[in-house]
Amino acid sequence: MDFRGSEQPAPAAGPRSEDALPATAAAAVKVVIVGGFGVGKTTLVGSVSEIRPLTTEETMTQAGVGVDDTAGIGDKTSTTVAMDFGRISINEELVLYLFGTPGQERFWFLWRGLFEGALGAVVLVDTRRLEVSFDVIGRLEERGVPFVVAVNSFPDTPGYPVDELRAALDLPEAVPIVMCDARERASSRDVLMTLMRYLQTLATTREAS
Amino acid sequence: MSDAGGRDWEDSPERLYVITGGRSGSSVPATLDLVTLIMARSGPKPGMQPEHAAIIRLCDAPLSVAEISAYTGLPVSVVTVLIGDLLAGNRVVARAPVPPARLPDRALIEAVIDGLQRL
Numbered sequence: 474m475d476f477r478g479s480e481q482p483a484p485a486a487g488p489r490s491e492d493a494l495p496a497t498a499a500a501a502v503k504v505v506i507v508g509g510f511g512v513g514k515t516t517l518v519g520s521v522s523e524i525r526p527l528t529t530e531e532t533m534t535q536a537g538v539g540v541d542d543t544a545g546i547g548d549k550t551s552t553t554v555a556m557d558f559g560r561i562s563i564n565e566e567l568v569l570y571l572f573g574t575p576g577q578e579r580f581w582f583l584w585r586g587l588f589e590g591a592l593g594a595v596v597l598v599d600t601r602r603l604e605v606s607f608d609v610i611g612r613l614e615e616r617g618v619p620f621v622v623a624v625n626s627f628p629d630t631p632g633y634p635v636d637e638l639r640a641a642l643d644l645p646e647a648v649p650i651v652m653c654d655a656r657e658r659a660s661s662r663d664v665l666m667t668l669m670r671y672l673q674t675l676a677t678t679r680e681a682s
Numbered sequence: 683m684s685d686a687g688g689r690d691w692e693d694s695p696e697r698l699y700v701i702t703g704g705r706s707g708s709s710v711p712a713t714l715d716l717v718t719l720i721m722a723r724s725g726p727k728p729g730m731q732p733e734h735a736a737i738i739r740l741c742d743a744p745l746s747v748a749e750i751s752a753y754t755g756l757p758v759s760v761v762t763v764l765i766g767d768l769l770a771g772n773r774v775v776a777r778a779p780v781p782p783a784r785l786p787d788r789a790l791i792e793a794v795i796d797g798l799q800r801l
């Protein structure tokens with residue numbers, strides 16, 4: 474072995490062998506976790522992920538990479554936006570990825586391919602700052618991305634009845650609202666389960682109509 | 683959000699431009715999603731661009747575009763260009779993500795529910 478290079482940072486490491494997906498993994502789906510600064514997105518991703526959460530990044534111009542940049546490559550006001558994500562192997566063939574959006578909301582909808590093809594989204598809210606969720610809920614509705622609302626409970630979070638939250642967020646009756654503790658794996662899992670059951674309902678309604 | 687300061691050549695637009703030969707993500711097949719799983723057909727060949735070789739080594743087992751970006755430390759748009767090259771050269775295969783959200787297949791959702799239940 475050669476230790477001479479040991480002062481160098483490790484080269485692009487790969488997944489640990491126990492994190493490798495089986496060769497049978499054939500398809501992947503994604504769910505996006507959105508919500509304001511510090512509401513617990515990273516915590517939720519980390520608590521259910523089977524791998525230590527990873528960070529992916531994208532370079533965006535002020536106008537947004539991917540939104541057809543008529544400005545061309547001349548535009549140098551680019552920003553690097555990072556997003557963390559985790560992974561859950563559903564079975565031998567299917568993998569679920571969870572993406573936790575970065576704090577800055579203005580980038581969420583500029584990240585090409587983030588919401589496209591997502592099964593749905595979880596809007597994580599903190600009842601002390603509900604207003605940060607108004608815009609994102611509107612945008613998800615506009616784009617037809619199905620979502621559920623998960624209320625993350627912090628020690629000094631006032632408890633509101635679900636009806637009041639629904640009214641405050643102006644949510645249709647059908648959209649599920651669940652309480653959660655993003656630090657708890659089971660609780661985060663239940664949030665995802667709520668989203669999946671909701672998607673199931675939507676699919677059934679569609680088939681019936 | 684990543685830190686704004688302290689970035690040098692490693693993350694500079696110039697370096698990323700060099701890696702992709704100046705091509706931007708828009709030339710990439712639209713089929714490459716963040717969660718498209720990529721798998722190498724064989725090991726890296728001598729003389730390959732180091733970034734191509736690195737991706738091939740990573741994709742020894744199926745790996746998503748997002749994970750390739752995370753492990754290489756390259757932005758997704760750069761990684762998709764590089765994977766596009768490897769796809770064109772038949773070095774890797776892409777397993778397409780499941781079709782769009784609009785019409786999630788009931789069986790697919792059922793499978794996800796079953797999987798989550800086992801967590």
Ligand SMILES: Nc1nc2c(ncn2[C@@H]2O[C@H](COP(=O)(O)OP(=O)(O)OP(=O)(O)O)[C@@H](O)[C@H]2O)c(=O)[nH]1
Nearest residue numbers: 510511512513514515516576626627628654655656
């Ligand atoms: N009490 C309590 N604390 C939580 C919960 N979820 C997250 N936290 C704490 O809240 C802080 C912020 O959580 P993060 O997961 O980093 O929040 P985030 O939404 O990813 O934050 P940004 O990425 O900065 O927008 C951390 O100190 C967490 O430990 C929760 O359910 N209950």
Ligand SMILES: [Mg+2]
Nearest residue numbers: 514515573575
């Ligand atoms: Mg975070």
